Amino acid sequence: MASEQLPLERAVRLGTHEQSNPSFRPACSTEFSARAKVPLGPGGRKSGNVIKAVRGTRDLLPPDTALWNFVESAVRDVFRTYNFHEIRTPIFEETALFARGVGEETDIVAKEMYTWEDRSRAASEKGQSLTLRPENTAGVVRAYIEHKLWDRGLNKLYYIGPQFRRERPQKGRYRQFYQIGAEVIGPASAGSESPARDAEILEMLATLLDRLGITDWNLQLNSVGCPGDRARFNEALGQALEPVKDQMCVDCQRRAVTNPLRVFDCKVPEDQPMIDRLPRISQFLDEGCRAHFEAVQAILVKVGVPFSLNDRLVRGLDYYTRTAFEFTHGALGAQNAILGGGRYDGLSEALGGPPAPGIGFAIGEDRLVMSLEEKASAESVLRKPDVYVAPMTGMNAEAARLARELRRQDLIVELGDDTFRLKKSFEAATKVGAKYILIVGENEVKAEAFALKNLASGEQVAVARAELATRIRG
Numbered sequence: 001m002a003s004e005q006l007p008l009e010r011a012v013r014l015g016t017h018e019q020s021n022p023s024f025r026p027a028c029s030t031e032f033s034a035r036a037k038v039p040l041g042p043g044g045r046k047s048g049n050v051i052k053a054v055r056g057t058r059d060l061l062p063p064d065t066a067l068w069n070f071v072e073s074a075v076r077d078v079f080r081t082y083n084f085h086e087i088r089t090p091i092f093e094e095t096a097l098f099a100r101g102v103g104e105e106t107d108i109v110a111k112e113m114y115t116w117e118d119r120s121r122a123a124s125e126k127g128q129s130l131t132l133r134p135e136n137t138a139g140v141v142r143a144y145i146e147h148k149l150w151d152r153g154l155n156k157l158y159y160i161g162p163q164f165r166r167e168r169p170q171k172g173r174y175r176q177f178y179q180i181g182a183e184v185i186g187p188a189s190a191g192s193e194s195p196a197r198d199a200e201i202l203e204m205l206a207t208l209l210d211r212l213g214i215t216d217w218n219l220q221l222n223s224v225g226c227p228g229d230r231a232r233f234n235e236a237l238g239q240a241l242e243p244v245k246d247q248m249c250v251d252c253q254r255r256a257v258t259n260p261l262r263v264f265d266c267k268v269p270e271d272q273p274m275i276d277r278l279p280r281i282s283q284f285l286d287e288g289c290r291a292h293f294e295a296v297q298a299i300l301v302k303v304g305v306p307f308s309l310n311d312r313l314v315r316g317l318d319y320y321t322r323t324a325f326e327f328t329h330g331a332l333g334a335q336n337a338i339l340g341g342g343r344y345d346g347l348s349e350a351l352g353g354p355p356a357p358g359i360g361f362a363i364g365e366d367r368l369v370m371s372l373e374e375k376a377s378a379e380s381v382l383r384k385p386d387v388y389v390a391p392m393t394g395m396n397a398e399a400a401r402l403a404r405e406l407r408r409q410d411l412i413v414e415l416g417d418d419t420f421r422l423k424k425s426f427e428a429a430t431k432v433g434a435k436y437i438l439i440v441g442e443n444e445v446k447a448e449a450f451a452l453k454n455l456a457s458g459e460q461v462a463v464a465r466a467e468l469a470t471r472i473r474g
């Protein structure tokens with residue numbers, strides 16, 4: 001096996017050598033190929049050395065994509081009824097956006113970002129550090145500032161798209177994953193700070209999950225306070241960590257000094273008893289934050305959205321203020337957070353914008369689809385072809401014309417091939433799950449009437465061309 005990879009490995013080694021040794025003369029790939037006597041395919045790889053999807057990424061294939069589309073169209077429907085509108089921001093941004101927005105000390109920024117130096121292509125262009133977005137809130141707030149969206153009052157925005165984090169892949173955790181998120185942001189005068197906004201977001205999420213048939217969710221709710229509360233909490237945490245920090249993992253030893261709040265992100269089992277004894281943020285909320293949190297809870301009770309209070313929930317991103325939440329789902333195992341979110345009242349200022357309180361969430365779409373798979377198979381939401389059009393010898397053109405007529409009437413049509421014998425057409429029609437097969441022969445075209453067979457019941461009838469769509473639709 002190792003010797004099979006030799007040409008590519010050698011090419012890579014020589015590539016490194018080339019950089020360190022200026023007298024090295026590069027050899028072309030055919031030279032390697034001839035020397036190693038292994039044929040190289042396009043790109044200089046040994047043919048047969050199959051390229052696979054990168055670790056932590058995956059292909060979404062039919063029929064599974066039907067479930068993804070089902071989820072996306074259901075969420076778009078729900079977002080519409082709450083008057084949310086779509087925003088699409090770029091997949092990569094300046095690295096500084098995430099460093100300043102999400103926080104230098106978070107796992108996301110410190111360990112998980114795909115960052116590269118983007119070289120300039122012309123003297124007029126500057127090289128810059130860019131990053132594949134690990135989340136979309138910072139991008140939305142950047143867009144809010146860049147396009148002065150405060151002129152529109154309260155912005156209710158949603159997005160659906162890929163995010164990238166270099167995490168250890170496991171079930172429900174990927175390096176390219178998908179989020180469905182929403183953000184409510186605007187000047188305080190437009191009501192963006194109101195607890196009514198927090199409650200509306202949470203009630204919308206409950207509606208969305210229920211509508212998708214995911215009923216056994218659990219909403220965990222906390223308030224992480226405002227910057228003043230956080231400073232007092234961080235100080236208390238720092239003091240409480242002082243006597244124990246040396247017994248903790250290296251990450252926690254660093255966090256204890258730089259940003260004690262992030263100690264709550266620790267997953268090391270041995271550290272958990274010490275973390276359990278640390279002070280809770282609920283003890284440090286000022287009057288305004290306490291009242292805000294109580295108002296959110298009162299609305300949730302009134303509209304009938306159940307929740308549990310969890311004062312250890314601080315979330316893994318630094319921008320949160322006041323309300324923070326997660327929805328968990330039992331079927332997901334270790335990665336049980338189906339979505340998370342919260343308020344970020346100071347994020348716009350941190351990114352150089354005007355005050356713009358905001359609240360939002362992101363659903364892990366991969367995890368949402370996983371919990372859905374417990375209940376609905378992709379097959380059950382997939383719309384199968386209504387009809388398989390089977391041309392007899394020499395009838396491809398007539399069949400194409402007929403298929404076009406039927407598709408224009410919104411039927412799903414699978415078009416066969418006139419080299420297929422009738423038996424093979426029947427097999428193909430059954431394989432794609434078509435409801436009917438329609439035979440297109442010379443006589444049928446002349447008579448303007450076609451043999452239409454129901455593949456489940458075996459019933460066959462001759463149907464006039466003009467009646468076909470109505471008959472197939474049933």
Ligand code: HAM
Pocket residue numbers: 134135136137165167172173174175177178179181182183316317337338339340341342343344359360361362363364365366367
């Ligand atoms: P987050 O908690 O980092 O929040 O991510 C939200 C959700 O994305 C998680 O609950 C999880 O379902 C999913 N997720 C995160 N990482 C992965 C991964 N590696 N593989 C699969 N799914 C993953 C945010 O991203 C915030 N921007 C949410 C927000 C919006 N807060 C306010 N507005």
